[in-house]
Amino acid sequence: AQSVTQLDSQVPVFEEAPVELRCNYSSSVSVYLFWYVQYPNQGLQLLLKYLSGSTLVKGINGFEAEFNKSQTSFHLRKPSVHISDTAEYFCAVTTADSNYQLIWGAGTKLIIKP
Amino acid sequence: EADIYQTPRYLVIGTGKKITLECSQTMGHDKMYWYQQDPGMELHLIHYSYGVNSTEKGDLSSESTVSRIRTEHFPLTLESARPSHTSQYLCASSDPAGQGSFGYTFGSGTRLTVV
Numbered sequence: 001a002q003s004v005t006q007l008d009s010q011v012p013v014f015e016e017a018p019v020e021l022r023c024n025y026s027s028s029v030s031v032y033l034f035w036y037v038q039y040p041n042q043g044l045q046l047l048l049k050y051l052s053g054s055t056l057v058k059g060i061n062g063f064e065a066e067f068n069k070s071q072t073s074f075h076l077r078k079p080s081v082h083i084s085d086t087a088e089y090f091c092a093v094t095t096a097d098s099n100y101q102l103i104w105g106a107g108t109k110l111i112i113k114p
Numbered sequence: 115e116a117d118i119y120q121t122p123r124y125l126v127i128g129t130g131k132k133i134t135l136e137c138s139q140t141m142g143h144d145k146m147y148w149y150q151q152d153p154g155m156e157l158h159l160i161h162y163s164y165g166v167n168s169t170e171k172g173d174l175s176s177e178s179t180v181s182r183i184r185t186e187h188f189p190l191t192l193e194s195a196r197p198s199h200t201s202q203y204l205c206a207s208s209d210p211a212g213q214g215s216f217g218y219t220f221g222s223g224t225r226l227t228v229v
Contacts, residue, residue, distance in 0.1 A: 032216045043120075043204055043220035051216065088154065099164075100145075100208065100216055106156040 002027040004093050006105035014113045015083055021076040021108045023091035033074040034092040034102065035065055044090060050074065061085070086112045117141075120205050120221035127195055127228055135190045135224045137205035146188040147218065149204040150174060157204070163188055195228040202226070 007022040025031060032051050036044040048059025055067040065076045074091060091105040118139040127133055139146065148161040149172075159172030163182040177199070178192050188207075192199055202225045206218040 034217050036220075041223070041225065043222045044206075044218075045220070046217055049217055090157070094216055101147075101159075101162070102208075102218055104157050107154075109154065 002031070002093050002095060002098060002103045004091050004103055004105040006089075006091050006108050008108050009106065010109045010111060012111040012113055013081055016080050018079050019077065019081050019085075019110065021089050021091075021110065023074045023076065023105055025072050025074065025091075025093045025103075027072075027093060027095055029095050029097055031093050031095050033065075033067060034094075035059065035063070035074070035076050036090045036092065037061075038088040038090065038107075040087075047076070047089070081110070081112055083112045083114065085110055118205060118207055118219050118221040120203075120224050122224060123222060124225050125227070127226070129194075129196055129228055131195050133192050133195055133226070135203055135205075135226070137188045137190070137221060138186050139188075139207045139219070140186065141207060141209065141219065142185060143207035143209040143219075144185065145208045146182070147206045147208075148172070148178075148180060148188070148190050149206065150176065151202045151204055151223075153202070161190065195226075197228045200226060200228050 003026045005024045013019045034049045035047040038044045048057045050057045050067045058064045088107045090107045092102040121136045144165045146163045149157045158174035160176040161180040163169045204223045205221040208218045
């Protein structure tokens with residue numbers, strides 16, 4: 001069975017500093033990987049996804065993530081954060097074995113300090 | 115633009131009342147999901163459907179029920195609301211075979227408060 005671990009429940013960072021949100025997964029089969037963002041009192045919005053091809057994936061709002069198969073990781077990065085990036089970030093994985101249901105991490109709250 | 119709609123956005127209701135949370139999508143997606151999420155917490159799958167007349171319970175036990183009579187509509191019903199049902203409810207849909215995207219599209223959520 002697949003699982004997703006987001007290693008940090010909260011990440012505080014100063015505005016304009018770089019940030020990395022960590023995500024590790026476990027799966028014995030090929031995976032598709034996602035990062036979603038949730039702003040306060042909102043649903044989830046897709047940031048980026050890895051389906052195949054280049055392991056460096058670029059998404060919206062200046063975010064990018066790198067798929068590392070050997071380390072089973074899919075960390076999310078942004079070189080310079082803004083106060084508007086304050087949100088909860090969720091990593092998710094899916095496979096054909098799960099009938100393409102998304103398996104979710106517990107989320108990481110990104111806190112931007114002015 | 116295709117989208118997924120949830121109504122109401124906010125609902126405050128008394129204990130014992132019957133409520134239905136609405137979810138509709140215009141994308142023709144076969145798969146739809148309901149999640150329960152407490153503020154700042156993880157997502158818990160409570161119901162899902164893979165098509166008309168198909169419904170299944172999710173990982174988190176819930177006293178709610180769902181129906182799927184039409185592809186675009188996936189309402190969630192609580193027969194007798196209790197304060198323990200206070201939470202945010204998120205609806206999502208997906209169509210991995212059709213779009214090849216494998217991801218979910220989410221509604222804006224319904225924040226339910228039972229007093």
